[in-house]
Structures are given as structure tokens and as C-alpha cells.
Amino acid sequence: MIGVVAASNVLVQYPVGFLGLEEVLTYGAFSYPLAFLVNDLTNRRFGPAVTRRVVYVGFALAVLLSIWLATPRIALASGTAFLVGQLLDITVFNRLRRMDWWQAPLAGSVLGSALDTAIFFSLAFAGDAFMSGPATYFGTVTVPLWVGLAFFDFLVKLGCALVALVPYGALMGWLKPWNAPASAAR
Template identity: 60%
Template sequence: MLSYRMFAVYTALMALVVIASNILVQYPLPGSIAGMALGDLLTWGAFSYPVAFLVTDLTNRQFGPAVARRVVIAGFVVAVTLSIWLATPRIAIASGSAFLIGQMLDISVFNRLRRQTWWRAPLAGSLFGSVLDTAIFFSFAFAPAFAVFGPNDAFAIENAPFLGLFATEVPRWISWAAGDLSVKILVGLVMLLPYGALMSIIRPMPGVEAKA
């Protein structure tokens, strides 16, 4: 039976993660490493967003894919509504689109692999979801082709060495996307630790495994 208290907790956590990420993605990392400007490579949002996949996977594990989709949709509505005020309309549109599609893919992949070794479902779901989410978000948020969603960020579309390392110059948002995806993959691996630790506490509700 669905616990509405837990549903509210998962939804609130999801909204909090997305709102924080919408704000943090607008701030490149300061400083440099080995002469490489971190601002050309990463934004702070890369470190916070993968937590959304942890919330989705725990919901899916406990209540199944149908409830996980409801949490994603509820978190999406709350997060995008507040993000329009806290961030910018274009960031909100990009985040909302990427979030919905990426999280729904995560749910599908997780559900297909949930009976296999415990780490495969959350890892594969977050990896596939992160790739799709990153491609959609950075394209919608910064690519000139999607200027219909709002004005371009001049700094984001300026050319800079790819990943701050290579001679080939590309718009900064492409390096941000590549850098953010790399960090998301690393953070996704780290998120296996809390997922594994919570497995004994957050158990599937009766009938969830059979229906999945």
C-alpha cells in the first residue's frame, strides 16, 4: 500500500534537487587545474543533479515504476514552477524537458534490471538517464538553435578550447556538457553507496517485484 507520507518525502526531495541544480548549473567552477580553466569545463550543477536518480531509484525499488513516475511528474511540476522564478524561463524549460525524459528512461532501465545484481539497475538507469538528460538540457539551455526558449547566454556560446585542453575551439556549453556528464557518471557511481546502504531499510512493498 502506498504511504502518502513517503510519497510526499520523495516528491519534496526530488523538487529540492532539481531546483538546486537549476540554480547551480548557471555557475561555472572557479579556478584552474594544470592551466585548465574549470569554468570552461564544469558547473556546480553536475554535482547535485545525480542525486535525483538516487531518489527515483529508491522510489522505484520501494513502490514500483508507476509510483516512481508519479514522483517524477510531481517533482517536475513543483520544481519547474519554482525554477521559473528562481532561475530563468529558458533554464526551467531545458531542465524540465531533460528531467522528465531522463528520469523516465531511468525508471524503464531500472525496472528491466531490478531482478539482477543489486547495483546493475541503479547504475545502468543513472548512466543512460544522465547521457540523455545532459544532451537535452545543455542543448535547450544554451544552443543558439533553441533560442526560441529565450536569449542566449553570451558567455556560454563563446568559443573556448574543448574541455580547456584541446586546440579545437567549441562553444563553452559543449565543454560544460562533456564535463558535467563526466562528473555525473562519477557521482552516479558514488550514489551506489547510499543506495546499497539503504537497501536493507527501503524494501520493496508486497507485490512490487511481482508486478514489475
């Protein structure tokens, strides 16, 4: 978890430099969704209490490592977004864990990713002169660059949430699920 977050904090500073994607995506969009897969697999196997502890430890260590690898602003934005997004993922996952196997990880990842994206990009880049410069999409929509990056980052996260169902589903038989008491699943 720590490695995924730290790598993503470095990679989010670098736009994808080919196929004209530099105003659309950063490399962090492709690494960060792994945090939701790790979170959901941990939650499935060990339950919400252990998963929250993993998130708290991952949060603290990733912020410290990210201050060194990225910038303090990105580290703070990432830590805040990570903590809120992952805790939402845990909550949603646990409310849906008894439904069809794919619903809990997909819903948790999508909702957690939406909140994470909104928090991270606004805290990390709003007001930054370069990242707040205008970017035009689809020939007609002009928004600050960071808003466009956030939108397309979220689209990648949606795609990754769907793709992550493959390893999640494959590992379900190997990971014995945590048997939640009826009151703890809420």
C-alpha cells in the first residue's frame, strides 16, 4: 500500500507524454487504483478493523515518504485524499460484502475513487499557476488544467476498477473471507 501511494505521488507530477495525452493524464492515474484493490482484498480477508489499521499506517508512512519523493503540498493532498477515499471504500465494501461478489469491490472503488480524485486534485493543484492554466477539451470546453486532469484521471480509475475485478475474482477462492458478525458488517 505504501509503495503504491508513494509511487503514485511521484508519477502524478508527470503528464503522459505521448498521443497528445499530456493535458489529459498523468502516470499516477495508472498506479493509484491498485490501492483500492489492495484495500478490498485486505477487507475481504481480514475485515474492516484490520483494513482501517492498514489504511492508517499506509497513510502515515506514505505521507512521510511522499514529502521526500514529491512535494509537501502533494504529500498533504495525497494523504488526505487517500485517507478519506480508502475509509469510504472500506465502509461501502462492508455494507455490500454479502451481495454478489463483484458489487462490493466495484462500488467501494468507484465511490472511493470519486472522492479521492476530487480531494487530491483540488488540494494539490488548485491555485497553482501552471496547473490552473486553461485547457480546452473537445474543442469547446475550457477548464483549468487540473480539472481536466482530474476528470480523465477518474475515467482511468473507473476503468481500473472494472479491470481489478479480474484479479479480485481470481483471488477470492484463495483468500478465505472474514466472517463478519451481523452487527460488524455495518
